[in-house]
Amino acid sequence: MADCQKTWLGIKKGLKMFLSLLPALLNILALVSIVLYLLPKETLIKWLGHDSGWLGMAVAAMLGSISLIPGFIAFPLGGILLKNGVSYQVLAVFITTLMMVGILTLPLEAKYFGMRVALLRNALSFIGAVLIGLLIGICL
Amino acid sequence: MKKYIFFIGFILFVVCSYFFQLSVGKEIGYNFTIFFTEMITFLPMMFILIGLFDVWFPKEKVVKHIGKDTGIKGTLWVILLAMLQAGPLYGAFPVAYLLWKKGSSIRNIFIYLGAFSTLKIPMLAFEIGFLGLKFSLLRSLITLPVFILIAALMEADLKNKQFELQQP
Numbered sequence: 001m002a003d004c005q006k007t008w009l010g011i012k013k014g015l016k017m018f019l020s021l022l023p024a025l026l027n028i029l030a031l032v033s034i035v036l037y038l039l040p041k042e043t044l045i046k047w048l049g050h051d052s053g054w055l056g057m058a059v060a061a062m063l064g065s066i067s068l069i070p071g072f073i074a075f076p077l078g079g080i081l082l083k084n085g086v087s088y089q090v091l092a093v094f095i096t097t098l099m100m101v102g103i104l105t106l107p108l109e110a111k112y113f114g115m116r117v118a119l120l121r122n123a124l125s126f127i128g129a130v131l132i133g134l135l136i137g138i139c140l
Numbered sequence: 141m142k143k144y145i146f147f148i149g150f151i152l153f154v155v156c157s158y159f160f161q162l163s164v165g166k167e168i169g170y171n172f173t174i175f176f177t178e179m180i181t182f183l184p185m186m187f188i189l190i191g192l193f194d195v196w197f198p199k200e201k202v203v204k205h206i207g208k209d210t211g212i213k214g215t216l217w218v219i220l221l222a223m224l225q226a227g228p229l230y231g232a233f234p235v236a237y238l239l240w241k242k243g244s245s246i247r248n249i250f251i252y253l254g255a256f257s258t259l260k261i262p263m264l265a266f267e268i269g270f271l272g273l274k275f276s277l278l279r280s281l282i283t284l285p286v287f288i289l290i291a292a293l294m295e296a297d298l299k300n301k302q303f304e305l306q307q308p
Contacts, residue, residue, distance in 0.1 A: 001181065005195070005197050007160055007192065007195070009191075009195055010188070010191040010192035010193070010194060010195035010196065011188050011191060011192065012191070013155070013191035013194060013195065013255045014184075014187040014189065014190050014191025014192065014194075015184065015187060015188060015191070016191075017187050017191065018183065018184050018187035021187075023143035023144055023147065024143070025179065025183075026144075026148050026176075027143075027146050029172060029175045029176055029179065030147055030150040030172060031146075032171075032175065033152075033168045033169075033171035033172040033175060034168055036171055037164070037167050037171060050153060051161070066229070070228060071260075071263040071267075072266060072276050073268055075148075075263075075266040075267050075269070075270040075271060076175070076179060076266075076270050077269055078270060079178075079270035080175060082271065086276060087184040092275075092279055095267075095271075095279070096258065096279070096283065098253070099229070099257040099258050099263075100229075100257045100258060102229050102230065105228075105229060105230045105251075108220045108230050108308075109230070109232065109233060110197045111233075111234065111278065111306065111308035112233045112234075112237055112305055112306055112307075112308065113233075113305060113306075114303075114306070117294070117298065117303070120294065120297065121250065121253070121290070122219070124293060124294070125254075125287075125290060128286040128287065128290055132279065132283055132284060132286055133284050134280060136278060136279060139278055139282075140274070140275065140278065
């Protein structure tokens with residue numbers, strides 16, 4: 001049956017995606033295991049925890065804007081950080097800037113939209129991400 | 141194989157640590173075991189779902205509906221298209237150009253970029269898995285009006301300028 005074939009194709013496609021991602025994922029998990037050992041929980045909480053305030057948000061926004069981490073890796077990382085005391089607010093800022101702001105891809109974006117428009121979109125997205133983080137901090 | 145070099149070194153280090161009773165490697169190994177079990181218990185399943193989704197809801201069907209319609213319907217189709225896709229933000233630029241060629245409004249182009257970067261279904265599946273349904277839902281609900289507002293601001297800025305999307 002065609003439908004059965006289609007389903008099987010989907011399963012294979014998914015597993016293929018998983019396997020192609022596995023090395024990067026294993027590396028990042030190994031790396032995080034090491035970093036979390038070197039970085040005491042107290043330090044992490046102090047910088048990115050509930051009482052980190054603007055400093056925590058600033059650190060998260062910087063990291064999120066600059067880095068080019070795919071979501072497949074960012075979310076597991078975020079889950080680990082959350083369990084280690086990082087606040088939802090900081091996490092939301094990090095995730096949203098990561099998704100919406102791309103400083104490294106700015107030259108590429110400028111090729112399509114022009115530098116002024118690319119800068120404007122990134123600047124507005126940056127402000128938006130901080131706003132989203134603040135709102136999530138209030139709700140959670 | 142090259143991709144696994146760091147990981148193999150890591151495993152060797154942890155195994156040796158257990159062998160020589162080094163607390164450093166043991167603690168790091170313990171961290172890793174927890175992360176790994178958590179990952180392996182649901183991630184393959186998530187990817188199978190994403191693969192199935194990709195096969196059952198082809199984006200080609202959605203693209204057909206996108207064009208000159210600049211109203212709320214056009215916006216909804218653009219958001220739907222963005223949600224069905226996967227990949228990093230820079231993968232969205234060529235599609236944005238395509239939408240522009242097809243006659244989408246400036247606002248819908250930026251709504252597409254916003255939805256693409258924040259509401260992709262494969263990513264949402266991940267987010268729910270690792271950060272919880274409550275967080276993911278709340279973030280999506282808050283993000284939606286924010287990127288629509290950003291798109292409106294972009295349109296207001298570009299309306300009276302000779303804005304053209306370029307193909308590099």
